[in-house]
Amino acid sequence: MTLSLAERLGRNSYQLDEELSHIEIDQVAAKRTGAGKILEAVCPAHVYTAQPDGSVGIEYAACLECGTCLVLAPAGVLTWHYPRGSFGIRYREG
């Protein structure tokens, strides 16, 4: 049986750190650089949403910790670190 990507990702579990986001956006820099559309396009988990005013929405609970955004975000926009110990994604597939 072949599973779709969505089905495979759905097998993972997450321990959400509700007190501390591991992703922060400098919204002024995001508006200046147009980072929202870049981040929205590159994140496989749809963590980022480009807002009409140029700011960037974040849904950090869905992060796969792949690091793609960290590589491709314009300089000065993104602060990213792994979630605190025991929090974050737990892979069940692949």
Ligand code: SF4
């Ligand atoms: S680390 Fe990967 S999954 Fe997490 S926000 Fe960045 S691109 Fe998205």
